[in-house]
Amino acid sequence: MIRFDYIKPASLEECQELLNHYQGKARLFAGGTDLMVEFRADDKKLKDVEVVLDISNLSELKIIKLDEEVISIGSCATFTEIIGNQGLIKYAPFFVEACRTVGSPQIRNTGTIGGSIGTASPASDPGPPLVAMNSILTLLSSAGEREVLLSDFIVGAYKTIIKSNELIKSIKFKTLKPEAGFSFVKLGRRKALAIARMNVAAYVETGEDGTAKDVRIVPGSATPITIRITEAENMLLGKTPSYELHEAVGKKVSEKMIEITGTRWSTPYKEPVIASLVKRALNQATGVKENG
Ligand SMILES: Cc1cc2nc3c(=O)[nH]c(=O)nc-3n(C[C@H](O)[C@H](O)[C@H](O)COP(=O)(O)OP(=O)(O)OC[C@H]3O[C@@H](n4cnc5c(N)ncnc54)[C@H](O)[C@@H]3O)c2cc1C
Secondary structure (H helix, E strand, O other): OOOOEEEOOOOHHHHHHHHHHHOOOEEEEOOOOOHHHHHHHOHHHHOOOOEEEEOOOOHHHHOEEEEOOEEEEEOOOEHHHHHOOHHHHHHOHHHHHHHHOOOOHHHHHHOEHHHHHHHOOOOOOOHHHHHHOOOEEEEEEOOEEEEEEHHHHEEEOOEEOOOOOOEEEEEEEEOOOOOEEEEEEEEOOOOOOOOOOEEEEEEEEEOOOOOEEEEEEEEEOOOOOOOOOHHHHHHHEOOOOOHHHHHHHHHHHHHHHHHHHOOOOOHHHHHHHHHHHHHHHHHHHHOOOOOO
16 A cells, blocks of 8 residues: 655645645645546556645635635635625626536535645636636745636646646636626536536626627636637627527537537537537626527
8 A cells, every 4th residue: 555644734835845845746635526436437647646735724825815805715715705705706706607617515615725726627616717827826846936827827728837836826806896796607417516517607798889808718617727718709899799699609619619628529519519508608798688
């Protein structure tokens, strides 16, 4: 049986020292909901692990704060803490909605936002709204802090650019404008405990003339990296939102998904589902009636 040490650093400084000391042979443990599954599924993944660093109690990593229209969330904030935060409920409701759909109460009580980003699963629920809000991560190492766009941080399914001596300190984004419409919709295999089969975050800002001025459409579980589908967004820019337009935009997202992933065994299911979820998300974000 493979053995490794377990250390609970008492401070961020100690954690950074340990990351330096173990030179890539340490794994961070926040809520453990992904890490334990990973370890159980594949013993080989433990081969190079000498120590697990439990950061779940580091209070500096749990702070959620609102400062001049920017909300910052510490990486070890749990989903339960996020969905109970009044600032987030007010200023980033579609992100809160996504976090509310994660797993079960037990998963939300221990799972953290930093752990979700660290795993970089294409099926993450918080991922699409975070990408739609152009979120920025703060990464910390003994060399200091650096900021990186979430969309540049994840470079493939389960792949990020984090260095072995770094940890995710926090994630930040601007508060949503009151005139913006937004929506998060998800289709899970089962109601509870389902890793998202497919989801979509949509953000639409309209001008006084009723036309769309800023559009962001981010499907989840559709592409290896959670990204904005700009070709679909452009179809809406400068136009008045309508059921027919949203239907066409949904089809464009499906087309782009197949262009990126190729045709797979799941394509006959995913193609109509993602088109329909995009249409529904855009209708909700813009107040267009669902039945046209
Ligand atoms: C039964 C079940 C149901 C689930 N349902 C959903 C769902 O519906 N939707 C969904 O999106 N997810 C779901 N998940 C996935 C999981 O709960 C989330 O990805 C969760 O947020 C992971 O957070 P964690 O704190 O448990 O991460 P951990 O397991 O502690 O860590 C995950 C990874 O991130 C790294 N890491 C952790 N913290 C940091 C940090 N601060 N800096 C750098 N790296 C870090 C770890 O080393 C590890 O590689 C489910 C999981 C389970 C087991």
